[in-house]
Amino acid sequence: QVQLVESGGGLVQPGGSLRLSCAASGRTFSRYNMGWFRQAPGKEREFVGHIRSGGSTYYADFVQGRFTISRDNAVNTVYLQMNSLKPEDTAVYYCAAGLGSFEYWGQGTQVTVSS
Numbered sequence: 303q304v305q306l307v308e309s310g311g312g313l314v315q316p317g318g319s320l321r322l323s324c325a326a327s328g329r330t331f332s333r334y335n336m337g338w339f340r341q342a343p344g345k346e347r348e349f350v351g352h353i354r355s356g357g358s359t360y361y362a363d364f365v366q367g368r369f370t371i372s373r374d375n376a377v378n379t380v381y382l383q384m385n386s387l388k389p390e391d392t393a394v395y396y397c398a399a400g401l402g403s404f405e406y407w408g409q410g411t412q413v414t415v416s417s
Contacts, residue, residue, distance in 0.1 A: 304399045304406040311411030322382040324397030332375040338382045340393035387415045
């Protein structure tokens with residue numbers, strides 16, 4: 303069982319930056335692939351990107367080089383650095399963990415991009 307807790311969301315102006323964190327419980331964090339997803343009001347949850355246990359990353363097309371996912375296995379945490387934020391990035395952001403498919407999910411953290 304893995305428990306995930308996201309933090310770091312908030313209100314930011316267009317063009318600004320935020321770093322989200324996702325702290326995981328358990329002693330086998332390094333084995334898990336970690337993903338970030340988001341859900342905007344009235345829309346379905348969508349994939350943002352993931353980082354595999356080995357450290358390789360993959361991003362959705364809309365990221366366009368603005369977001370970076372990293373992990374620190376020493377503190378069981380995965381990060382989502384978001385730069386050049388746009389109003390359309392407004393959503394609840396979730397992290398997820400899995401050895402294959404993503405089976406563990408956090409409760410989400412709200413990101414609002416508005417002037």
